[in-house]
Amino acid sequence: MSDLCAGRIVVITGAGRGIGRAHALAFAAAGAKVVVNDLGAGLDGSASGTDPAAEVVAEIRAAGGEAVVNGDDVADWAGAQRLIATAVETFGGLDVLVNNAGFLRDRMLVSLGEDEWDAVIRVHLKGHFAPLRHAADYWRARSKAGDPVDARIVNTSSGAGLQGSVGQGNYAAAKAGIAALTLNAAAELARYGVTVNAIAPSARTRMTEVAFAEMMAAPATGFDAMAPENVSPLVVWLGSAQSRQVTGRVFEVEGGRIALAEGWRHGAPADKGARWLPDELGPVVDRLIDQARPAEPVYGASG
Incomplete structure (x- = not known):
């Protein structure tokens, strides 16, 4: 146990299993009061008939912590509003929102159906925006009332969103959108505290255990680099008062490794000072590419 987040009130979406569960337990161990949100859905978002959030809450309470279950759909506007209200009404406020919920419906683009696209974009991208929007409303109202606000949002992107991932066009697009949403929200919400x-985590979860079974298998002995629990210390720190100077950043996290993703940057321009002719642009583009850093490879791309 530590007191890094003592008394802080934290909402974590998709916290019934995997990385979200690890976050909930880690925040509770650091002294936070936790709203454990989970629909109990299957890997593809279908109903599973289980209640993993209740199990996580029971585990936190058994260890002497404070936690409550929320079963709302985070991509439903009213459901996301109820989720934020659960924290305020149960614990008296909100300090941290960790957006983590999601599922997969993987297909190559030529096989990807409209429903599979819509479902993944909805749960990941809208499922980040809707809780963020209602949390922002709460913090803005507090700030305008003159109350001190020292709040945090931690979103969950992915290497797929940063570099792309073959067979995951819907997921990659959603996760790229989350990274951009993070930059926008950091710029817009700073005025409210x-x-x-x-984060873009790599860990063994239901979403990765099939695609990366061999690479992500737990070792017989030694450090388990793919354990979901490895991701949570950074998230807990980002949710603490110590991190108030850090915003608008995307961190890659895997095992004991943490890296800051640099994202899109302006490259050196070629400026003619007038409109280019199409026939002129071949060597110009070649020169720009030669001057630029090599692009990161798309996950799963051959050669």
Whole structure:
């Protein structure tokens, strides 16, 4: 147990299993009061008939912590509003929102159906925006009332969103959108005392255990680099008062490794000072590419 987040009130979406569960337990161990949100859905978002959030809450309470279950759909506007209200009404406020919920419906683009696209974009991208929007309303109202606000949002992007991932066009697009949303929210919410960051984690979860079974298998002995629990220390720190100077950043996290993703940057321009002719542009583009850093490879791309 530590007191890094003592008394802080934290909402975590998709916290019934995997990385979200690890976040909930880690925040509770750091002294936070936790709203554990989970629909109990299957890997593809279908109903599973289980209540993993209740199990996580029971585990936190058994260890002497404070937690409550929320079963709302985070991509439903009213459901996301109820989720934020659960924290305020149960614990008296809100300090941290960790957006983590999501599922997969993987297909190559030529096989990807409209429903599979819509479902993944909805749960990941809208499922980040809707809780963020209602949390921002709460913090803005407090700030305008003259109350001190020292709040945090931690979003969950992915390497797929930063570099792309073959067979995951819907997921990659959603996760790229989350990274951009993080930058926007950091710029817009700073005036209210809110920082916004994102993580791009690599860990063994239901979403990765099939695609990366061999690479992500737990070792017989030694450090388990793919354990979901490795991701949570950074998220807990980002949710603490110590991180107030850090905002608008995306961190890659895997095992004991933490890196800051640099994202899109302006490259050196070629400026003619007038409109280019199409026939002129071949060597110009070649020169720009030669001057630029090599692009990161898309996950799963051959050669």
